[in-house]
Amino acid sequence: SIFSQIQNFVLAFGLFGLPLAVSRFVAEYEKKDRPALQEILSSLLIFSLSAAALVSLALLAFSETVALRLYGEPRLIPLIRIGSAIVFISLVNNVLKALLHGFRKIVLLARLNVAIGIASVLLTLPLVMSFTLTGVVLRDAAVAAVLMGALFYALHGFFSSSGLSLPPRFNAQAIRKVLAFAGPLFLASLFMYGGDLFIRSHLALKCGFERAGFFSISDNFFQLIYFIPQAIALPFLPIITGMHQAEPENLPAKAARVIKLTGAITLPAATALALLSGPAVGLLYGAKYAGSLTVVFLMIFSTAVL
Numbered sequence: 544s545i546f547s548q549i550q551n552f553v554l555a556f557g558l559f560g561l562p563l564a565v566s567r568f569v570a571e572y573e574k575k576d577r578p579a580l581q582e583i584l585s586s587l588l589i590f591s592l593s594a595a596a597l598v599s600l601a602l603l604a605f606s607e608t609v610a611l612r613l614y615g616e617p618r619l620i621p622l623i624r625i626g627s628a629i630v631f632i633s634l635v636n637n638v639l640k641a642l643l644h645g646f647r648k649i650v651l652l653a654r655l656n657v658a659i660g661i662a663s664v665l666l667t668l669p670l671v672m673s674f675t676l677t678g679v680v681l682r683d684a685a686v687a688a689v690l691m692g693a694l695f696y697a698l699h700g701f702f703s704s705s706g707l708s709l710p711p712r713f714n715a716q717a718i719r720k721v722l723a724f725a726g727p728l729f730l731a732s733l734f735m736y737g738g739d740l741f742i743r744s745h746l747a748l749k750c751g752f753e754r755a756g757f758f759s760i761s762d763n764f765f766q767l768i769y770f771i772p773q774a775i776a777l778p779f780l781p782i783i784t785g786m787h788q789a790e791p792e793n794l795p796a797k798a799a800r801v802i803k804l805t806g807a808i809t810l811p812a813a814t815a816l817a818l819l820s821g822p823a824v825g826l827l828y829g830a831k832y833a834g835s836l837t838v839v840f841l842m843i844f845s846t847a848v849l
Contacts, residue, residue, distance in 0.1 A: 544759040545614060545747055546622045546680070548740040550630060555736040557598035557634045560728030561591065562641035563780060564721050569645025570784035577707070583717045585709040587638065590718050595634035603627035614747065618676060625680045632687040639694040643701075647785070649778040651697055659690050757835035760828060761842035764820065768813045768846040772805050813847035 565587060572580035603624060610619035643652050663686045670678035670685075702708065746755035779801060786794050816823070820839045824832060 544755065545616075545743055545752075546619060546626060548736070548743050549609065549623065550626050552733075552736040552740045553598060553602050553630050554633055554637075555729075555732040557594055557630065558637055558729070558732070559594065559722060560725035560730075560732060561587070561721065562637050562644075563728055564725035565638060565641035566645040566781045567724065567784050568721060569642060570647070570781035571788065573646065575788070579717075581708060581710060582712060582714050583721065584642065584707075585712055586714045586717045587721065588709065589713045591635060591638045595631045598634065599627045599631035602630055613744070621677055622680050625677070625684055629680070629684050629687050632684070632691050636687060636691050636694060639691070639698060642698060643694070644777060645781050646701065647778070647781050648697070648701065652777075655690065655693055655697070658693070659686055662686055662689055756832065757838050760824065760832055760835045761838040764816060764823075764839050765842045765846045768809060768816060768843060769849070771809045771812060775801065775805050810847055813843050817843040 568583060569580065572583065606623035606627065607620055610616055610623060640652060663682065666682045666685055667679075670682045672678070674681060743755060743758065746758055783794065783798065786797065817840055820843060821836055824836055824839060828835075
């Protein structure tokens with residue numbers, strides 16, 4: 544759990560808020576100015592690869608310091624070291640997925656997610672049974688590497704069929720323009736993931752790793768509900784950008800419909816999960832973690848409001 548939050552915080556730092564910005568600029572420039580789009584994409588890929596390399600190398604270099612000095616937990620060292628490779632691959636993957644989002648290849652992304660989900664399930668059992676905690680991180684590394692190959696293959700096919708190319712040029716002005724848009728998103732993600740990391744670290748150090756598990760359980764239920772608006776929001780940004788260009792007069796009504804739809808799905812799902820949280824915790828985690836029920840119930844309720 545601690546390792547996951549370290550990784551999420553480092554990912555948020557390395558992404559610079561770029562994925563949403565990339566989706567927006569791709570959707571805007573695709574039809575308006577294709578040569579400018581090609582230059583922006585080329586510059587973004589060069590910038591993203593450089594940032595990913597620097598961030599992952601920094602995590603690798605400080606893995607022992609973080610594990611021993613901050614947490615006093617040597618078992619974190621191999622997890623963080625393997626995690627530095629995951630960070631590099633995941634940073635690249637997030638930008639590649641953002642490109643597909645921007646080009647509105649939502650069905651292709653959905654198929655990739657299903658395939659990666661199946662691969663993750665198949666890899667989890669043998670790796671965790673053989674390597675326990677390290678097996679989870681090895682699974683994540685393998686899945687991230689497979690996804691990277693699939694994304695590069697999908698983008699290569701799309702670029703070939705659409706006539707797009709990536710000139711090997713770096714345009715600093717284009718990067719500044721994208722980063723200016725992404726800046727608030729970057730700061731928001733740092734606060735969010737930094738806050739999560741602080742909460743879990745504080746609980747683990749003050750209460751012990753076992754009792755900190757109460758919060759981890761509640762967070763798992765949080766993610767079950769929070770997945771719904773996230774799934775709706777991912778294709779929404781490029782669609783709304785394109786709509787703003789093509790039919791701005793219809794945008795308010797259609798945006799309102801999407802927000803209502805999100806509430807209509809999320810609120811009943813959260814209510815049902817909150818009411819069933821007692822049996823669900825008992826089934827998934829056992830009587831030992833019955834003390835997490837109050838936290839779980841409150842977390843589900845707060846997710847519905849969020």
